Amino acid sequence: MKALAKFWKKTNGKVECYLCPVECKLKEGQVGSCGVRANLGGELYTFTYGSLISSAVDPVEKKPLFHFYPGHLTLTIATPGCNLHCKGCQNWEISQVQKGQVFSEPFFEETFVPPKLIVEKALEYGCKSISYSYSDPTIFAEYMIEVARLAHEAGLKNIMVTAGYINREPLEEIDRFMDAYSIDLKFFSDEAYRKYSKGRLEPVLETIKFVFKRGKWLELTTLLVPEYVDETQLRDIARWIVRELAPWVPWHLSRFFPHYKAQDLPPTPVEMLERAYKIGKEEGLEYVYVGNLFGNAYESTYCPNCSQVVIGRRGFTITSLNIKEGKCGFCGYKIAGRF
Numbered sequence: 001m002k003a004l005a006k007f008w009k010k011t012n013g014k015v016e017c018y019l020c021p022v023e024c025k026l027k028e029g030q031v032g033s034c035g036v037r038a039n040l041g042g043e044l045y046t047f048t049y050g051s052l053i054s055s056a057v058d059p060v061e062k063k064p065l066f067h068f069y070p071g072h073l074t075l076t077i078a079t080p081g082c083n084l085h086c087k088g089c090q091n092w093e094i095s096q097v098q099k100g101q102v103f104s105e106p107f108f109e110e111t112f113v114p115p116k117l118i119v120e121k122a123l124e125y126g127c128k129s130i131s132y133s134y135s136d137p138t139i140f141a142e143y144m145i146e147v148a149r150l151a152h153e154a155g156l157k158n159i160m161v162t163a164g165y166i167n168r169e170p171l172e173e174i175d176r177f178m179d180a181y182s183i184d185l186k187f188f189s190d191e192a193y194r195k196y197s198k199g200r201l202e203p204v205l206e207t208i209k210f211v212f213k214r215g216k217w218l219e220l221t222t223l224l225v226p227e228y229v230d231e232t233q234l235r236d237i238a239r240w241i242v243r244e245l246a247p248w249v250p251w252h253l254s255r256f257f258p259h260y261k262a263q264d265l266p267p268t269p270v271e272m273l274e275r276a277y278k279i280g281k282e283e284g285l286e287y288v289y290v291g292n293l294f295g296n297a298y299e300s301t302y303c304p305n306c307s308q309v310v311i312g313r314r315g316f317t318i319t320s321l322n323i324k325e326g327k328c329g330f331c332g333y334k335i336a337g338r339f
C-alpha cells in the first residue's frame with residue numbers, strides 16, 4: 001500500500017531519495033529507478049509498504065547462510081521492485097517492476113500484510129528468524145524496519161539478504177534490528193557492476209565493511225557469471241575479504257544459470273566453480289562453498305584445522321553436525337559462526 005517514505009529530502013523543487021546510491025532526484029509524479037517510490041505532491045512515497053509478493057518458510061542454508069544457527073527455518077518475505085537491474089536476475093518477475101505499474105495496478109494499493117502478522121506467522125511455523133530477500137529488501141526498508149523491530153520483541157532473529165546497494169544512514173537504521181547478513185559481492189570490477197547491474201562496486205564494499213565492523217554475522221556470495229567474472233576478479237575478492245574483513249568470513253561461489261536478459265550466456269562451467277574454490281583456499285579463506293551445484297563436496301563445512309567435516313550438507317539439508325559449543329567436534333578448533 002502507499003505510505004510516506006523515509007530517507008528523502010527536498011532539493012531545488014525536487015524530491016531526492018537517499019535510500020540507495022542511485023539517489024534519484026524526482027520531479028512531481030516521477031517514479032524512482034526502483035519503480036516503487038515516487039514524488040507525489042512534493043513528498044516521497046513508497047507504493048509497496050506491506051505489499052507482499054512472495055513469502056516462504058526456507059532453511060537458512062538457502063539464503064545462503066551456513067554458519068548462522070545451521071538448519072533453522074526462516075520465514076522469508078519480499079515486496080516487489082529492486083534498485084539494481086541485473087541482466088540475469090533470477091527473480092526478475094518480482095524485482096524488475098515497470099515504472100508506471102505503481103500507479104496503475106490495484107495490487108500496489110490493495111495489498112497490505114501487517115508487520116505483526118508476519119511475526120505471528122514466523123512463530124506459528126516454528127521459525128527462528130525472519131529473512132528479507134528475493135527482491136532486494138533495501139527498497140522496502142521502512143516495512144523491513146517495522147517487521148524486524150517487532151521480530152526482536154518476539155525473540156526472533158533478523159536476516160537481510162541483499163546486494164548491499166544502500167546508503168549509510170538507512171543502513172544504520174536497519175542494522176539496529178539485524179542479526180545477520182547475506183550480501184552479494186557480484187564482481188570486483190566497477191565496469192562489470194555498471195554493465196551487468198547498473199550499479200557501482202564501491203558502495204557495496206562500503207556496506208560490507210560497515211556490517212562487518214558492527215560485528216553482525218556476515219556471509220558473502222559471488223555469482224559466477226561467465227564473461228563478467230574472471231579469475232583475476234575472484235582472486236581480488238578473496239584477497240579483499242582476507243585483508244579488509246577476516247579469513248573466517250564464509251564465501252559462497254554460486255553457479256549461474258541464464259535468466260531474464262542474460263539468456264545468451266551459458267551456465268557457469270563446473271571447472272570454473274572448482275577453480276574459484278581453489279583460489280579462495282589459496283588466498284587463505286577458511287570457509288569457501290560452491291552453490292547451485294547439487295551434491296558437490298564443497299557444500300559441506302570442513303574444519304580449517306583438522307579438515308574433518310563439521311557440518312555435512314546435501315543441497316540445503318544438513319546431513320551431519322559435529323560442532324560442540326562452537327568448536328570442531330574432532331579437534332576443538334573454534335568454528336566461526338553463531339551456533
Ligand code: SF4
Pocket residue numbers: 017018019020021022023024031032033034035037083139
Ligand atoms: S531507493 Fe529507489 S527511488 Fe530511492 S534512490 Fe534508490 S532507486 Fe531511487
